[in-house]
Amino acid sequence: MKETPLSNCERNFILKAIENKERLDGRQSYDYRRIKLEFGIDRGCCTVELGETIVMAKVSCEVGQPKQTRPTEGFLYINVEFSPMAEAHFEPGKQTEQANEMARVLERCLRDSRAVDLESLCIMAGAKVWKLRVDIKILNYDGNTIDASALCSIAALSHFRRPDITVSGEEVTIHSVDEKDPIPLSIHHLPLCVTIAFFHQGTYCLTDPISREEKVMDGKMIIGMNKHREICTLQMTGNMLLNKEQVLRCTNIATVKIVELNDVLQNALSADEEARSSGKPYGTYVADFRKVTVKAAESPTHSMSEIEEEARSMQLDSDRMEESEEEVVENVVKNSWLLRIKESKANEAQKVKDTICSEIDEFLTTQREMSDLQQQSIVNNSSKNNGAKGQDQDAKTDTKRKRNQNRPKKKPDTQSTAKGESLDSATSQTKKSKGKRKGK
Amino acid sequence: MDKDSIFIPGDIICPADNNYISGNGTVTRKNTIYASIAGKCNFQKIEDGKTVVEIRLKNSHNQNIVPTIDCLVAARITNVNPRFCKCAIISVDDVLLPESFRGLIRKEDARATEKDKVELYKSFRPGDIILARVLSLGDAQAYLLTTAENELGVVSATSESGETMIPISWCEMQCPKTLAKENRKVARVHKDYIINSLVTEAE
């Protein structure tokens, strides 16, 4: 299927809004969308949600022969796939320019900057090394897949554990997970990417563009950096011309954003570690599955309260930055802090909504059991009576079933007024928060 | 501004005031004429007393010209269809193209009058050389051309016997050998451009 091009009026609208320093989703120029990082049950599986963009990465490893020119180094392959799930015009299996570009940027960011120690992947020099493979799949496309993928892949690599090995002479034994605990990879630093999009021949720049903004932009600058302010990769794409000052301004913006992204990553990793070590349920898929059968609503895999404190401390840190950039930086941090407060409120509302859902599920199951019992009794009765009457009975059971289905909706109101009030207010709260998020 | 000086793309030639107009190979930006190709600069005076500034490439036939809207092109008919006819554009203005572009003449664009009663097979035949004007850039397949002017149409055609035909009227051409008349949409070429020797031979 072919991609529908953006209409001229949409294009003009977005460009004019950017001139007035406004964005389609109400963000500030340097704000990121809501980031959600979740790990799976398997080690090395990570999903990142950056607004509507959803990216999933999975790390796997196998043993192979090293290159002849580098006998003590392992391999790190990065494969990016734009699935047609993400957007209808992506063709399955076809390696598009976009996927290619992304894979190369990530390779430079992770491999060429020596984020992962490839020498530690050596088992037997010249004979056997570990070949790491990061498979990234774009599940939903709404712009800025590079930032999301970079975050996702480094998170997956940090999360991954490779099997332990013992070398005895010429023999190499790879221990399974039951025999020996798998060991983490040796990661020197955590490079993350920041994408800055340019508009109006480089006059205005925004971070984290959504897909509509990407269609309108002149070009973008991708900066890969770690929290020690070391630039891991830098790339300019698109048809635009920049001067030196713009390039340096981008690196300053990137410095601030990297710190925020790093916080999200660290919190998610530590929360997952905690969950795994303390025996609590971990991994997104397990948590979702349990929600239906077990009543208790699970807490999200990373807490927002820690992030607020970090943001406050970061604000103090940012005061120490250069005077010329102070204004910009302060605004950026304040806005992101406000965003986090909004997020925490939304999460609370989400929690209450989850409890409502689980309770409704319970009522439905109990009602279904009751209606089943009723049906059985009716069936037993009808088997005694005539067949013609049975039809009427079936109609009666249908209406009874419908009535039963309607009942659980009424029940919470009648049961306890206090609960009913809180539920109503909670639902209205969620509606309001939803309205805020999807606001103009 | 020396006539013998070589210019490279991006070099400033002269300010763009009323006397100087940018010509081929130059571009005007912010009241200055810049060179956009590498070559020697040429100043030529035209009627209004103004000077046209242009840059000449080393070989004139290497000039990169491309059909643009409203330019005059010469094309060779390749296909004739009841609805449209396809042709290969061989020259633009008077510059021969190294590689032909594809052009399309729709039925309604073949003639200026009685557009609905046009029969393309009576206007063009494959192999004819026509003069046409570019209507639009068309689609990815072909440029859209028109011959709906008196001066546009078939310039040279060969008859069924293989001889170059002589135009008789705006809609007929005659073979000098067999004297058979064939229907074409003939271009009214200015008499200065007609090679008189051909006409006298036939007579």
Next chain:
Amino acid sequence: MAAWELLKDQNFRLDGRKPTELRRIETRLGVFPNADGSAYLEQGNTKVLATVYGPHEVKGGRGRSNPDKAVINCQFSKSAFSSSERKTHMKFGRNSSETNQHLVQALNAAVMSHLYARCQIDVYVEIVQSDGSDFCACLNASTLALIDAGIALKDIVTCCSATIVDEKSVVDVNYVEESSGSAVLIVGLLPKDEQIAYMQMKGRLHADHLEKLLDCAVEGCRNINNILKERIGEHLKTHSSHFTLTRPATPGRAERSRPAIA
């Protein structure tokens, strides 16, 4: 190779250059008679050939044609004998297609593509000998080939690489300096307005050093620009006997008024 070996005392590099010194550049335009434009460029031991065909009709599918501007198509190829070890490079592999995209991006900034709407310009680049700064040599050679083909350009694009060795920025890196693992910055510049059309960095570099490195690369681009201009001027002077004035001058297409339809 350890970084300290690259910059010995008295500030000389391994090949005897000073840190801000470029390698020797040799150029030749109009190398192939068949192509519309061609060029051969040598930057030290890196030797590159570039040919340009066009502008001609868009080939390869109806989707590629753009009614507003020309489509530039680049094909980058590295010969198997170009490096010290014979190695066949995949023409359609990931690295080549990335280089193709980047060449297209950099050339799009220079070519006045609105003059060649709905047409395609092909640029073919072949690395004959590779000794570092391959991409820079490719971009410089492509610019020369475009000039030879007479395609209208806003300004010539020059490209230069730079790296940091011992806290000193070093321009025009060769193969040894590239493979030492230090950060290499490649900048494609439009020298007149000092605008960066293309930029790429590989390796790890502290953000404080970026400005220094950028300045060094931009200075290198400026120097290459001066050298290329000289060479183009020389080439045109020796071939100036071919200048013919067969056509009377006409005002440019933009100024030409619409003729009245008879």
